[in-house]
Amino acid sequence: MTAAQADLQAEFLEMPEGLRIDRPEVADGAALWRIAKDSRTLDLNSSYSYLLWCRDFAGTSVVARDEEGTPVAFVxxxxxxxxxxxxxxxxxxxxxxxxxxxLAAAMLDGLTARVAAEQTLTSVETTITPGNTASERLFTSFAARHGAGVEREVLFDAGQFPAGPHEAHDPEVLYRIGPLPHPTSR
Incomplete structure (x- = not known):
């Protein structure tokens, strides 16, 4: 593990045994695509988009790696x-x-801590489709751990998504979490 990886790992508390957190690299794009595909709950983006994400947004994203260095999770x-x-x-x-x-909670906590250390971070937003209980729990528990409120509103209703005859998209509900405490007050 490099010094930079050790610094990044120190930001993530209570990681499950045998896993470590890292910044994604372009070489991780295919693995992220596979994990998203296998989730069967996420909207699967093109494999190209995961490659770009690992290149252009590595500073605001994370991967969890197993002992062999293979990505097993991401945010x-x-x-x-x-x-x-x-x-x-x-x-x-x-x-x-x-x-x-x-693991998802540890990655989310660590990612927000890293971003907050690099710039002012006052809120976290995400969208969740109705009925995605795991995501609802993840983000409401994140808000509770950080003493922040949660506002919800429909960001995109179902009619705004293009759909073919056998494709429908549920609405995307925006979860706005904040204000987040200043990093020195945590």
Missing amino acids: TGYVRPERPGTLLVWQVAVDAAHRGRG
Whole structure:
């Protein structure tokens, strides 16, 4: 582990045994695509988009790696250009073999701590489709751990998504979590 990886790992508390957190690299794009595909709950983006994400948004995303260095989970996000104090979490996915161990929460806590250390972070946003109980729990428990409120509103209703005859998309509900405490007050 390099010194930079050790510094990054120190930001993530209570990682499950045998896993470590790292910044994604372009070489991880295919693995992130596979994890997203295998989740069967995420909107699967093109494999190309995961490669770009690992290149262009590595600073606001994380991967969890197993002992061999293989990605087993990820959180992708970006800082909103119109709201530079807001981290939008795009996708959270954990390989089936590693679910139920608190990995998603540890990655989310660590990612927000890292972003907050690099710039002012006042809120986290994400969108969740109705009925995605795991994501609802992840983000409401994140808000509770950080003493932040949660506002919900429909960001995109079902009719705004293009759909073919056998494709329908549920609405995307925006979860706005904040204000987050200043890093020195945690």
